[in-house]
Amino acid sequence: MLDNLKHLFSKEARAAGLKTRLERLRSEIPVPVFWLIGKTQTGKTSIIKYLTGAEDAEIGQGFKPCTRFSRQYQFPTADAPLLTFLDTRGMDEPGYDPQEDLDRFAGMAHVVVLTVKLLDHALENFLRHWQTIRRRRRDRPAVLALTCLHEAYPQQQHVLPYPFAGEPETWPASHDLNDKVTASPRDGALNTGVNGAVAPEVPVSLLRSIAAQRERFQGLCDHIVPVDLTPPAEGFNDPNYGGDKLKQTLLHSLPGAYRQTLLMLDSATRELQDFYARQAMPYILGYSSLAATAGAFPIPWVDLLVLPGIQTRMIYQLADLYGQPLSGKRFVELASTMGMGLLVRQAVREVVKFIPIVGSIAGATLAGASTFALGKAFCYYYSAVHKGHVPKPEDLRHYYQEQLTLAEQQWGKRGK
Secondary structure (H helix, E strand, O other), X not given: OHHHHHHHOOHHHHHHHHHHHHHHHHOOOOOOEEEEEEOOOOOHHHHHHHHHOOXXXXXXXXXXXXXXXXXXXXXXXXXXXXXXXXXXXXXXOOOOOOHHHHHHHOOOOOEEEEEEEOOOXXXXXXXHXXXXXXXXXXXXXXXXEEEOHHHHOOOOOOOXXXXXXXXXXXXXXXXXXXXXXXXXXXXXXXXXXXXXXOOOEEEHHHHHHHHHHHHHOOOOXXXXXXXXXXXXXXXXXXXXXXXXXXXXXXXXXXXXXXXXXXXXXXXXXXXXXXXXXXXXXXXXXXXXXXXXXXXXXXXXXXXXXXXXXXXXXXXXXXXXXXXXXXXXXXXXXXXXHOHHXXXXXXXXXXXXXXXOOHHHXXXXXXXXXXXXXXXXXXXXXXXXXXXXXXXXXXXXXXXXXXXXXXXXXXXXXHHO
């Protein structure tokens, strides 16, 4: 009995129990999983950076080995992921055997993204391994991202507007030399139209290479997206050339619940200008999703042990992001500023769980919204500190209530 009592009040035992519960919750969150397959230096990191807004260094540090040839990156954090990327690195290596990755990833990935340099035509090993993977799950969407387009027209800018926005049948084609195509005044380019319409000048070398890759991957992918994602310093007129088309294609390919997660991330970060706010938002959304999953658990009072752990982890992540190490004393002071509202919301969340079905939805909404508002309030505090002043408790409390109201409206829609 004494050993059992010690275990009950043990800090280590509580931490282990929280860890087990969080791992179970993470498995229930609809996190889109993208399996990136391609040779090295084909733009996989650029695609991750575009979809997440994360920096190269952050992505590099976030990858963790998971097989001999592959690794996993969970964004923004493994504690509360919003997106997961699986990167197979050895597709072009003679010793690569896809069986290990198939055994590990076959049931995880929702969409496969094949990254192929447009001008790379030495793809025998790549295609052989991809055919093996494709046969295992033909129903899983596969998107072919043709990258590094600018190598087909060196010293030139991208053609604007982006000429591959529609379905492939509407794309400019170098082999179509009837009345739809006329010679361009510029050497090496064609004015290509569809149904008689005149399109922008598109380099012939680009069109021919796209046509060759389309033929090579016929029947091996569901969508093809020519894309060129480059750092702004390289000076191209559109650093995210084709990026919007790629994102829309991935959204179209994802199952409904997983699509919503990517849309939520995109809409939440699109209008943010402040660097720290943009970096913090994925953490807030990730932990809010984790809290909502805990709040949806239908048995009253169970998540009372889990939610404080989720919210505390989020706050310490945000403090680290803002470069403002948070002491336990300061954490208590800030939490107490908003504490009464939090306690009331928590009590309401547990009581409504006695209502079948509706209670779980309401519990998820309240848990997700309160965690979101708490994260936003702490960011409001840190942002003020960066500007040289500490916000008044009543201002912080007002901001929290404002964000809570907005968040409840959004999470309520999402719950429905």
